Amino acid sequence: MRDIQTDSNSSSPKTPNVRLRRRSNEIPAEISKLNGNYLLVNDKYKYKSMWIRAYSSLWMLVSVSLIIYLGHLYIWAMVVVIQIFMASELFNLLRRANQDKRLPKFKFLNWHFFFTAMLFVYGRILSQQLVNTVTSDKFLYRFVSNLIKYQMVICYFLYIAGFVWFILSLKKRYYKYQFGQYAWTHMILIVVFTQSAFTVANIFEGIFWFIFPASLIAMNDVGAYFFGFYFGRTPLIKLSPKKTWEGFIGASVATMIAAFTFANFLGRFQWLTCPRKDLSTSWLQCDTDPIFKPEYIPLPGLLSHWLPWKEIAVLPVQWHALWMGLFASIIAPFGGFFASGFKRAFKIKDFGDSIPGHGGFTDRMDCQMVMAVFVYIYHQSFVVGQDYSVEMLLNQIMRNLGSEEQLALYTKLGKILQERRL
Amino acid sequence: MQKDISTTAPSTTSGRIRHRKRSNEVIPEVGKANGTQLLVNDKSKYKSMLIRAYSSVWMIGGFVLIIYMGHLYITAMVVVIQIFMARELFNLLRRAHEDRQLPGFRLLNWHFFFTAMLFVYGRILSQRLVNTVTSDMVLYRLVSGLIKYHTVICYSLYISGFMWFILTLKKKMYKYQFGQYAWTHMILIVVFGQSSFTVASIFEGIFWFLLPATLIVINDIAAYFFGFFFGRTPLIKLSPKKTWEGFIGASVTTIISAFMLANIMGRSQWLTCPRKDLSTGWLHCDPGPLFKPESYPLPGWIPHWFAWKEISILPVQWHALCLGLFASIIAPFGGFFASGFKRAFKIKDFGDSIPGHGGITDRMDCQMVMAVFAYIYHQSFVVPESLSVEMILDQILINLTFDEQQALYWRLGEILQQGILGKS
Numbered sequence: 046m047r048d049i050q051t052d053s054n055s056s057s058p059k060t061p062n063v064r065l066r067r068r069s070n071e072i073p074a075e076i077s078k079l080n081g082n083y084l085l086v087n088d089k090y091k092y093k094s095m096w097i098r099a100y101s102s103l104w105m106l107v108s109v110s111l112i113i114y115l116g117h118l119y120i121w122a123m124v125v126v127i128q129i130f131m132a133s134e135l136f137n138l139l140r141r142a143n144q145d146k147r148l149p150k151f152k153f154l155n156w157h158f159f160f161t162a163m164l165f166v167y168g169r170i171l172s173q174q175l176v177n178t179v180t181s182d183k184f185l186y187r188f189v190s191n192l193i194k195y196q197m198v199i200c201y202f203l204y205i206a207g208f209v210w211f212i213l214s215l216k217k218r219y220y221k222y223q224f225g226q227y228a229w230t231h232m233i234l235i236v237v238f239t240q241s242a243f244t245v246a247n248i249f250e251g252i253f254w255f256i257f258p259a260s261l262i263a264m265n266d267v268g269a270y271f272f273g274f275y276f277g278r279t280p281l282i283k284l285s286p287k288k289t290w291e292g293f294i295g296a297s298v299a300t301m302i303a304a305f306t307f308a309n310f311l312g313r314f315q316w317l318t319c320p321r322k323d324l325s326t327s328w329l330q331c332d333t334d335p336i337f338k339p340e341y342i343p344l345p346g347l348l349s350h351w352l353p354w355k356e357i358a359v360l361p362v363q364w365h366a367l368w369m370g371l372f373a374s375i376i377a378p379f380g381g382f383f384a385s386g387f388k389r390a391f392k393i394k395d396f397g398d399s400i401p402g403h404g405g406f407t408d409r410m411d412c413q414m415v416m417a418v419f420v421y422i423y424h425q426s427f428v429v430g431q432d433y434s435v436e437m438l439l440n441q442i443m444r445n446l447g448s449e450e451q452l453a454l455y456t457k458l459g460k461i462l463q464e465r466r467l
Numbered sequence: 468m469q470k471d472i473s474t475t476a477p478s479t480t481s482g483r484i485r486h487r488k489r490s491n492e493v494i495p496e497v498g499k500a501n502g503t504q505l506l507v508n509d510k511s512k513y514k515s516m517l518i519r520a521y522s523s524v525w526m527i528g529g530f531v532l533i534i535y536m537g538h539l540y541i542t543a544m545v546v547v548i549q550i551f552m553a554r555e556l557f558n559l560l561r562r563a564h565e566d567r568q569l570p571g572f573r574l575l576n577w578h579f580f581f582t583a584m585l586f587v588y589g590r591i592l593s594q595r596l597v598n599t600v601t602s603d604m605v606l607y608r609l610v611s612g613l614i615k616y617h618t619v620i621c622y623s624l625y626i627s628g629f630m631w632f633i634l635t636l637k638k639k640m641y642k643y644q645f646g647q648y649a650w651t652h653m654i655l656i657v658v659f660g661q662s663s664f665t666v667a668s669i670f671e672g673i674f675w676f677l678l679p680a681t682l683i684v685i686n687d688i689a690a691y692f693f694g695f696f697f698g699r700t701p702l703i704k705l706s707p708k709k710t711w712e713g714f715i716g717a718s719v720t721t722i723i724s725a726f727m728l729a730n731i732m733g734r735s736q737w738l739t740c741p742r743k744d745l746s747t748g749w750l751h752c753d754p755g756p757l758f759k760p761e762s763y764p765l766p767g768w769i770p771h772w773f774a775w776k777e778i779s780i781l782p783v784q785w786h787a788l789c790l791g792l793f794a795s796i797i798a799p800f801g802g803f804f805a806s807g808f809k810r811a812f813k814i815k816d817f818g819d820s821i822p823g824h825g826g827i828t829d830r831m832d833c834q835m836v837m838a839v840f841a842y843i844y845h846q847s848f849v850v851p852e853s854l855s856v857e858m859i860l861d862q863i864l865i866n867l868t869f870d871e872q873q874a875l876y877w878r879l880g881e882i883l884q885q886g887i888l889g890k891s
Contacts, residue, residue: 194847195847197843197846197847198843198844198847198848201839201840201843205797205840208800208804209797209800211804212705212800212803212804212807215705215807217704220807220810220811221811221812223811224807224808224811224812228649228650228653229649231653231656232649232652232653235652235656283638284633284636376626376630379629379630379633382633383629383633386633386636386641386645387645389641390641390642390644390645391642391645415626418622419622419626422618422619422622423619425618426615426616426618426619427619435867435871435874435875435878438859438862438863438867438875439875439878439879439882442859442879450856451879451883452883453856454856454859454860454879455876455879455880455883457856457860458860458863458872458875458876458879459876461860461864462872462873462876465869
């Protein structure tokens with residue numbers, strides 16, 4: 046979530062020079078004066094900035110909905126594209142132009158590591174899906190499964206090649222700068238790829254587990270903005286001076302209510318709730334997972350007098366949704382505070398300028414990243430069935446053993462289990 | 468790694484020597500010595516060699532003792548080494564002045580350290596812990612429960628550290644604090660990445676930990692001696708005392724000794740058997756096809772000269788050649804990285820725990836690169852070769868709980884029945 050305060054001055058598109066250390070000092074001083082004294086409620090230009098934000102928000106919403114409609118693979122492609130833009134923004138941030146001129150190929154090193162990380166992260170996710178898709182053609186299957194088997198080695202050697210290249214390119218007076226860039230590259234890649242790996246894993250478990258958390262964050266953001274717009278009086282945290290306690294609490298309540306109802310709405314679509322087991326793009330049919338099957342809870346006596354319904358249909362997933370809503374409103378904003386603190390520490394105004402009124406991609410994605418990781422871990426621990434590792438081992442058995450060997454394994458396992466039971 | 472001569476005096480110098488302001492004095496003098504004198508020409512080299520040899524003997528002795536005692540003790544040794552390395556590295560870029568104004572900040576580092584430790588060792592040891600505790604029902608339930616929610620627990624710990632960090636950001640210290648945060652992450656990733664691979668290798672069989680570590684040590688010692696006697700041409704600007712003669716001599720030595728050491732080590736069951744639980748008793752197992760000797764008849768002229776008609780080679784020796792190649796060519800780059808890092812931040816050594824060698828990180832820099840490679844090599848080239856009914860059965864017994872094993876059994880039965888029906 047971006048600081049809302051930088052809105053009033055970001056109506057015109059910014060050139061990248063503004064974010065260089067020397068010049069960007071000018072902008073924050075002026076803004077911090079604004080920030081210190083004026084909350085959004087008192088800002089005269091707030092309606093204009095609100096319209097600009099609303100306009101670009103609408104565009105983002107429309108394109109995301111279109112991609113959701115198109116399917117898992119397109120969503121994945123969208124995540125990859127967003128990732129590339131984020132990495133670009135972040136790589137450029139702390140690069141210093143004059144030092145970079147003396148170190149010609151250093152930019153390539155960043156993208157080499159980026160490519161290696163991409164291969165590693167998506168290779169692991171692909172390894173299961175691809176095997177299911179390519180089983181038709183014998184040669185292609187063998188080629189692909191070999192690639193997958195040696196995926197870890199390939200990525201490792203690519204990384205080592207980059208490591209060796211880095212050491213051989215160390216230049217006498219630039220050691221500190223180069224090591225700093227190396228560490229910075231690693232941190233960026235870890236942050237960007239961890240959350241996108243989890244996002245993509247969520248997508249293949251069912252679009253619901255991607256779209257629902259993302260919309261919760263967006264709702265929390267919008268809710269905080271509007272509650273702050275109308276009611277904001279008490280500042281929340283020094284890092285983001287325009288955030289207010291009224292906005293925070295109002296948004297939390299709104300998010301949790303929205304979570305409960307929105308989960309009901311989203312959980313009824315098979316397109317969103319079915320997991321995707323291969324890389325096809327066709328329509329999905331599957332057995333509805335028990336957490337998406339409605340349970341009917343009779344309303345207590347009072348309510349059934351007032352309202353026409355005698356019982357309400359609650360999907361079990363709605364209870365999980367409450368937890369996710371809680372996390373999205375209380376903890377995910379810390380991702381935004383982290384980004385704000387980071388920008389103050391390094392005297393940067395925005396991570397980029399791709400989205401008018403909002404800043405760069407990283408500005409939009411900062412809370413989403415924290416949420417994506419949480420949703421994946423929550424899903425793996427509390428939602429997914431017992432037989433996850435059983436699935437993986439079964440896959441291994443199917444892939445690596447012939448039918449006689451499978452039978453032999455079966456009989457041996459049976460004997461051992463019998464011994465254990467006694 | 469070859470250290471400069473000026474470390475002969477026992478480095479009881481306080482940590483301040485490595486502080487930015489004063490270490491500048493030490494570096495130019497050493498740099499002059501480095502730039503112009505190779506080890507071959509150095510007069511006091513015999514004295515420094517004796518000090519290095521003395522501490523090396525102690526390290527090797529302690530190491531051998533722990534190998535004898537077993538997997539659990541080796542893991543404990545790795546953990547202890549890790550704690551020391553993390554402490555050295557945490558202290559490195561800390562600035563005393565800023566730290567006084569941020570009281571709880573050091574605690575944050577150790578919080579993340581503890582979280583990383585729980586995460587990494589939880590994953591590796593989880594099922595083995597369960598296999599050890601199967602006697603007591605209550606304890607079994609408790610441990611299984613903890614393991615099931617292991618990821619959530621570690622994630623919550625991490626997120627609380629993250630929130631703690633944000634809430635402690637102080638107005639004029641943002642940059643320092645973010646720098647420390649990033650530095651903490653990098654240290655933990657480097658230290659725990661390689662140690663998790665090391666521990667995983669240990670439980671696959673001490674051989675897969677001992678051989679790579681020994682190869683690095685042999686490469687180090689051989690490079691030192693070849694440089695001592697023959698070194699003339701400098702190798703790389705980052706480490707001025709390394710020479711091409713040392714490098715090439717050490718490579719050849721390492722590859723030959725890899726081949727032979729693998730033969731010697733591969734004959735011991737203590738070293739080659741994997742450990743399925745956390746017990747400390749003696750191990751017996753079927754070593755697997757890799758460690759069964761194959762006899763090759765020697766070509767005609769050799770039996771005339773020597774007494775042997777054929778040599779027995781363990782298939783693992785071919786793998787050892789690859790390990791030796793990596794240890795001699797690529798692992799030294801870990802040392803170059805550490806040297807470059809020290810030059811960049813004007814530090815003389817990472818620590819001063821070991822006389823003659825510097826700190827623990829100075830000893831472990833090449834080992835870290837090697838440990839990761841050894842584990843990845845093992846997972847990619849060794850395990851699939853020996854993937855058989857036995858191996859998968861072992862995996863099932865090690866990695867799944869009893870209920871999951873039964874579930875697997877039922878589902879496998881269904882699939883096989885469908886297959887049989889489909890065929891007939």
